[in-house]
Amino acid sequence: KAGVTQTPRYLIKTRGQQVTLSCSPISGHRSVSWYQQTPGQGLQFLFEYFSETQRNKGNFPGRFSGRQFSNSRSEMNVSTLELGDSALYLCASSLGGQGGQPQHFGDGTRLSIL
């Protein structure tokens, strides 16, 4: 069974631009969550999508948004990029029930802002 796939693996952008990252979950998984990983703040929850609806949201500004398609694939978008947005962005998929669901991570997209 294929794991969680994230594209692209690496991305370089400049301040003020916007970026879209993609995540394909494990087949049969309906929940996709996004996390930001930085050396200073560690792993932080961005948001979760289930059945094309945002179900949970972390404490990030509105510049961070996402969506989920009917095939459970998800995208996240960051607008007006700032230097501090440089991070590893990870997505995780799970079957989707509420709470206590094992989540499986992809290898992330490394975003660098110049």
Next chain:
Amino acid sequence: GENVEQHPSTLSVQEGDSAVIKCTYSDSASNYFPWYKQELGKGPQLIIDIRSNVGEKKDQRIAVTLNKTAKHFSLHITETQPEDSAVYFCSTGAAGNKLTFGGGTRVLVKP
């Protein structure tokens, strides 16, 4: 919101010895406690998880214990091997699939 503290931040052990990582959490509503291993250039890999109705769980050389009253849980790795070298994260979940992570422990197993 939930706060998860993880100790130690780095751990160096001799091959064959045991490694123990400890975490405390603040939200009494947390009921799911997964542990992840992250190798360089890879995403976190789920290695073991425990739910609040269980006090201990074991999978080969890895075990996790949970004390809900004290709000702490621990990861034990026995007979460590060089391939156990990685960064380990504890995390907690409550209702919903949001996980709150500890700061991570860098484990180095010396041959």
